[in-house]
Amino acid sequence: MVVIGAGPQGLAAAAHLLERGLEPLVLEAGAGPAAAVREWSHVRLFSPWPELVDGAAARLLAPTGWTAPSSGYPTGGEWVERYLAPLAAVLAGRVRYEARVVGVSRRSRDRLVSAGRENQPFTVSVAGPAGEYRLEARAVIDASGTWAIPGPAGADGLPALGEAAAVELGLVSYRPPAPAEMAGLAGGHVVVVGSGHSAMTAVIELAGWARVTWVLRRGQVGDAVGGGASDALPQRGALGLRAKAAVEDGRVRPVTGFRTDQITMDGAGAVLVGQDGRRLDRADLVVVLTGFRPDLSFVSELRLDLDPVLQAPRELAPEIDPNVHSCGSVRPHGARELAQPEQGFFLVGMKSYGRAPTFLALTGYEQVRSVAAELAGDHEAAARIDLVLPETGVCGGSGVFDDPDATAAGCCGPSRATVELTVAPQGGSATRKKTRVRSA
CATH class of the missing domain: 3.50.50.60 (FAD/NAD(P)-binding domain)
Structure with a gap:
């Protein structure tokens, strides 16, 4: 089983596969585990420690004397040093570094050939320090994330001139x-x-x-700062309130x-x-800092069913599309929603969200648990939901906030203010009621 990416979800996927008696090989383009996380090592996460540790990974680490941190909000660097690096060390030779995947296909079958396709193993082309080589795999889990392709400054999705x-x-x-x-x-x-x-x-x-x-x-700063004290992730809500305060006390000049x-x-x-x-x-x-995009270049020879807007698995896209959801919960999901026409290939982690912005580590851990169960033939476990997520839907989709005359949903974000920045009390997530508030 080839896993692409030694980030949080890739390493968790390896732990779940091992627990299921399957043999993983994790291919990581960087020189060490969680290379992307290390690039934002100074940034603090919204999720507390208990939501950042995968269950199978913790069970794999337990015999080494490792103890899961029980409280607090780590920085990216702390997440790596206290959890991800020890997990990679336990996986040892099952993680291969400086191994960049440059292509995935079916053996002897390009994208056009249908005959006998499902019976062929995957061919994974890898570029490493010693050159390019190929591996064969029964299944491929792509957990490579989106960090490598940031969005540009240009408003039309293309880099601005210059x-x-x-x-x-x-x-x-x-x-x-x-x-x-x-x-x-x-x-x-x-x-x-x-x-x-x-x-x-x-x-x-x-x-x-x-x-x-x-x-x-967006037309107003209030649209960007989120739900404040009403946010189900307290640290995320606090961040919005701090940004609001920085604008209101003059330390930051907004241009909307x-x-x-x-x-x-x-x-x-x-x-x-x-x-x-x-x-x-x-x-x-x-x-x-306009978001990220999935790199689909190295899987272009596979037959994928992706949403044309988000570039996410088609079954998952309606749950996370910011043009549809101004707020609300993204339900836990797994192998069924992530499955592709190429049996045995799955997009997981941040990459499974395509261009959607609201991914949580817990979501990814549930994804890889389900996918590992599916690959092991335990379809009942794959279909089961073992996770209850905090409400963390897409707050403030581009489809709403690019229109200065549109009303904003009031369930997890600020209500529409026409004069000054105002974070209104939460109106109740169950109703998703839309309101327009004139405040002075």
């Missing part, structure tokens, strides 16, 4: 700045593009060092309804130009 050149000059970054990087920006001007939680984190942290302009495509068309150079800085002709002040750095 964006690539600005990246080459070090004026555009797609990662939350680390503390040392923020110190180097002291007294300068930083533009943050994006409305999600990564953008809020960057805005809050950078406000202590530099003058910050927060660029939002701004859709980036081009990035021009101005001396040693960059200037964002909107589709409506607006130009922002020259920035020492532009931090673009």
